[in-house]
Amino acid sequence: MIHDGHGRYLLHLRDQREGIWSPGVFALLGGGRTLDDPCLEATLRRELAEEVPSLELTGLTPYAVEEATSVDGLAVPVQVYSGRWQGDPDTIDLQEGVLLRWFTVDVLDRLGLSPGLGDLIRRHAADHSPASSPPHGRRLLRHEAPEGTELHIVGVHLYLQDEHGRTLLGLRHPDSAYAGNQWHFLAGHCEREEAISCLVREAQEEAGLIIERGNVELVHLIHLVDSPSARPRIGLVFRARSWSGTPSILEPDRCVEWRWWNPKDLPAEVVPYTRQAIEGIVAGRLYSQMGWDRR
Incomplete structure (x- = not known):
């Protein structure tokens, strides 16, 4: 994710060809790891050298791990790095794709983007906006963790039951970047907010359900990791004892x-x-874990 430090993001219009990842839309530069790459950063630098050999970044750092669906339908964790550049994209010797252009956050809704990219850029922009900068030059929170700490993604999930004891699940869109054609909790990722506020917001945004904070209780926590390179996740599952509205x-x-x-x-x-998580709730367990034996 290449930005200029002033709110612009460099996006890559990909070729309209079958059999490639995200054809015909704006996406980030990058690619897949090969057996010859010693690490993910080496993968990224090799891909940049192949796609945009004259572009030189500064401040290259890991930013987030996202989930995507490959061309053969597999769920793939994607390590996203951020780096800074302030040049003219028309001067770049582009070796793959159609073009490179700078865009600001306010025009993202008017572009055809790879799945999840708009939300990723907005999150990065919020993290790096002047309003979110720590006072007195203090470093951002993600750089303040003690050495060796692995930062986690925190997700909230709604465990809702009707008068018959049945649980509400949503069928994910088949083209969803995560869990296409699978049933899942109403869920979301915590932004710069505490977990119950996130749950209340997601319930209203996703399904039109109104939940009062005082009617929410934590019923399960699941600690999971999808692959050795993916960022670990903490899933908080909350039960709403009452709510209003019909799932929409x-x-x-x-x-x-x-x-x-x-x-x-x-x-x-x-x-x-x-x-x-549902099996754990039914059994009265407050905690479970998944994926750690595959690390």
Whole structure:
């Protein structure tokens, strides 16, 4: 993710060809790791040298781990780096794709973007805006963790039951970057907010449900990691004892159906950690973990 430090982001218009990742849309420069790459940063530097050999970045640092779906349908963790550059993209000797252009956050909704890219850029812009800068030159929080600390992604999940004890799950859009065609909790990632506020916001934004903070309780925590290179995650599962509204499809690009399921008779196509969390809740367990034996 290349930015100029003043709110502009350099995006790459990819070729309109079948069989490639995100054809015909604006995306980030990058590519896949090969056996010859000693580390992910080496992968990125090799890809940049192949795609934009005359572009020289400063301040290259890991920023986030995102999830994407490859051309063969596999869920793939993607390490996103950020770096700074302030040049003219028309002077770059572009070896792959159609063109490079600078864009600001306010025009992202008018562009065809690779899945999840708009949210990623907005998050980066919020992290680096003057309003979010720490006072008196203090470093940002992500650089203040003690040495050896692994920063985690925190997600909130809604465990909602109807009068028959059935659990609400949403069917993810088949083109979703994560868990396409699978049933999943109503869920979201914590931004610069505490977890219950995030849950209340996501419930209203995704399904039109109104939840009062005082009617929420934590019923499960799942600690998971998808792969050795993926950032670990902490999933907080909250039960809402009461709510108002009827589940509605408000984000059709992410969820195509809401349905109530018997927690002891879930469909086969359930996100694995969602299934494990529900089984833990039914069994009265407050904690479970997944993926750590594959590290």
